[in-house]
Amino acid sequence: MKKYTVINTPIHNIDGIAKVTGRAEYAFDIKLPHMLYGKILRSPYPHAKILKINTKKAEGLTGVKAVVTGKDTLGKKQGIWRRFKELCDEEILARSRVRYIGEPVAAVAAVDEDTAEEALDLIEVKYEPLQAVFEPLEAIKEGAPQLHEHAERNINVTRHIEWGDVDEGFKKADYIREDWFRCSSQHHVCMETHNAVASFTHDKKLTVWTSTQSHYYIQVLLSWILGMRENDVRVISRYTGGGFGSKFELDSAQFCSSLLSMKLFKPVKITLTREEEFMATKRRTPMFYYLRTGVKKDGTFIAKEGRVFTEGGAYTSMGATALYLTGFFQAFPYVWPSYRYDGYRVYTNTAPTSAMRGFGAPQATFCAETQIDLIANDLGIDPIEIRRKNAMYPGYEVPGQATIQSCGLSQCLDKVEKWIKSRKKLPPNRGIGIAAYGFMSGGIFNWFDTPYAFSSAVIQINIDGKVDLYIGSQDMGQGSNTTMAMICAEELGVQVEDIRLHMGDTENCPVDLGAWGSRETLMQGNAVKMAAAKAKQQIIEYAAAKLSPNIVYDLDIKDRWVHLIARPERGLSYYDVVKEAIRGKDGLPIIARGHYTPHRKGMISPAYSFGVQAVEAEVDPDTGKITLKNCVTAHDCGQVINPIGVEGQLEGAMAMAAGYGFTEDLPMDEGKILNPNLVDYKVLRATEMPETKVIEVETYEPEGPFGAKEAGEGLTNPTAGALGNAVFHATGLSIKNLPITPEKILEALKEKKRKKKK
């Protein structure tokens, strides 16, 4: 196990002091002189034509400064899948047609929020309601209402993944199981709702403060939809109060506040209410899953076939990626000799479904791991054993898709097995369930069609040794700021206190694609490491000149000490060398650049994290209520960079994933979300969270900085499956319809009794 000076040590998060003293300024807090407040009028219909909008009365209300509608836009349809024009299907501010309840139709700017809200009631919109369709399996039928002209039978995108000969495989299988599942939606519930302050000034430049996971994407999308030059738009996001996948697409707050500001030449702030957040921002993709799996009687996996229909909602959004990834991760983390997946994303008149932590993998893992336990049970094989038998291993190639380099899955299985054995005999009504996962460590896909390196970093070292580190990555709470500072400090040979971080501002920062797809540690980290290495090289050159050692010696910097590696006592203080180096460069600070773009690293990701989670749950036989008792996770994220950060991320992921498993849901009635508030939408609180144990399995990932991989999104994958399996082992009931509620358990119990009677 390598010992490092900075990484893998428990340091304070570099934003910590600002956050614990209430000084961190979020876009939510931004207040500018002469700032106006905006509100958005949203469609009450799931599907309708907009016939006419009359804004006169609203404009006449005292305190109202401007009203905008689709007529005030360039009528462009945008989307993140810029490479595929037909998938750029969302106007944001609808011009002639609305396709989900909550779709923006107009926006108002006024002297205060209450006046803006009052003005909304005065906007007269004449709709012609159209027939609507809400379920993908209904929307795909002949004769169903068509949402988009180009999408026959409302099929938005399809995906196909295949290797080996699945039909041959089934012939060879000793045992075949078929199961159907329904995976629910889920909401991100960021504590900071979507918001933006847009300020358009007379020099025709636009500045937007917003809560985002990618200021670069927002800059590009906003400039595109507004018809502006990309770099005449500046996006600032120093602190983001949660993202989880909800904040890297252009949203209504950003777009509408920009439109209003462009009309008024004054700053306009729009903050979404919690209700708007639930109703009209994007959410996890609900999926209808069919899995057919063939195995040998000793549990060896032979063939798997998956067919999935996803509820797309009204627009493509990021749903196409979720469709692919669910199919891709359905085969993780095991060796499948043959595999076939067909996925269909279907437009429906509901709020668009998009990216949420896990991005299709939690759904895949729930279905896969539930079925594996059922197969193991049918064949009388131990759940750990069947997984161990088929586990991925270092060097395995997923045919045509990916190369697994580092993989600590087997060790994770061993650790979890050890814990399970230590539990001995469980009290009545309790069960332990496990689930294994593998996840990407930096999504490679460039559907955004960026011309830039995926991630860049710039370093400047000043006369006092302070290092300015410019990065494009976005910290939304996952701790990337601290991770980057640590990687920089470790590589450069200084301490984190020597780093001054610059991020969250398109005007000052190099491009990074943003905090999604678990890419920051690996991609931004590699870029930072490269820049730091180049800066270090410049310092070392000066030190070598000064020390004049025998040519066989080489130098390094550790803990601010520039020294001969073989003779560490011979060296110079980093601070002294920097002073001389700058003088030696005609007074120029030391500057270096780094960048990272994955070339020839497969279709999905350069590296994969792995893990196994065990959940111990108790089921009340009288009511069906589930109580989480214990949760143990062994995970492999390569080299841990920020240990306090990793533990926090894993626990947070578990809480969110457990919610997906048994408490969170977005029930709808004719396209209307029925629980758009935090009373009726149930997230886990401190009292529901069990004690958790996190076991690190250390591996070394050659693709990652210092061998590091992601930790934080992968862990959202296993909990629903592990929980479901715990319920299975406690009660004998397998619930294949998320969330696993007490009522479903009791229904299943009744069904079981009924079958027994027969």
Added chain:
Amino acid sequence: MIRDFVYSKAKTVKETLDLLKEFKENNKIICGGQSLLILMRQGLVAPANLIDIKSIEELSYINFKPKIGLKIGAATTHSEIEKSSIIKKHYSVLIDMEKNLASNQTRNWGTIGGNLAHADPAGDPGPVFIALNAAVKMANKERERTIPLEEFFIDYFETVLEDGELLLEVQLPVVPPKTATVYEKFNIIKNDQGIVSVAASITLDEKGSSCRDVRIVLGAAASIPIRAKKAEKLLIGQKLNNGLLEKIGKKASKEADPVADIHATEEYRRYLVEALTKRMVRKAWEQAKTQAR
């Protein structure tokens, strides 16, 4: 958004009753406001006049007299009830109920009077106080009246309080010997309002072998907290056994009138009423047996 209103801070009950009469129907009382402000923010309630009674000291008290019982002022907070040693001694089920009610923060500012006047059928205090045989005292400028809490609730979010009338006090009689009162609600997240809830109070005879009195109160199972009187009748004069318990549970389930919503179907709510009733009746029975005298 909250609509503008004229704000009056009352210092005494008399001042409040005067203001209530002055503002007639166009007013609302705010005390803790933990329920009211949410309604006002959503525009569901928009009074022209708001009368703030939070600082009326004469409405905030917990008084116990051994021969009379307990009197709680309407402006007493949930936290004050939760922390009261006198309530812990004599009516400990109230402590259990308060500990599981909403959040710390809500309990620190919200009041018992506000909760009862809000009349949410899923509220916790209603069923528990009814099980304890509570009465409530109200007054307007002309008169004062005291009625059993059971008669206080009329419908969803509706009570017998008339225009100009203020809820003053909750009164609990002395607990008879060999009596236990218990309460449980079913929820997914701890301290959330119950999907259903059941309060049960059982008084045994001197020998402790048969039931002299019983009150089974169902919460979130109808438009108001209701007593499962038919189920109660089954237990009067009887000794509890498994067979009887089953019958009581089933009867209570039939007496419930639950709705279906996103949290549960009607069927599941009835099922929970049965399960919780059985649990609470058994628990109250066991506890009553250990009570002194």
Added chain:
Amino acid sequence: MEKQLLRITVNNETHELYVKPKRLLVEVLRDELELTGTKRGCNTGACCVCTVLLNGVPVKSCSILAMQADGTEVTTVEGLAEGGKLSPIQRSFLDHGAYQCGFCTSGMLISATALMEKNKNPTKKQIREAIHGNICRCTGYNSIIRAIKAVAEGKYKEEG
């Protein structure tokens, strides 16, 4: 609508303001007094992100009219560090990484501070119950529990 006089002491500073009666305490703190450390997360009094101390007791500032806080003493997150020194709870949060995006942190710190005033050595269960109202979407709560427990165990005795 006529504004009314509000006298309120926040973080040991007394203010006299004229506010519309419908203003919520959280609005006055954030807008009039520019103490933006206290955040808002919902409209239904469910998330407790807006928690402040009012006369020493944690309450939701979104669910109290500013006028109801007339004559009271309020402490917000900005008032926890005295004389530039972080409080034991703040220091423990830093050491344990008991925050991630930070948006719920202000309310969480207030709840934790209030707990430690009331109960010098709470159990983990009591800690969970004390912060039950505060929703955190990032941490899964356990790092917060650890941070508070460490203060309870005396690891952050005030320096002399």
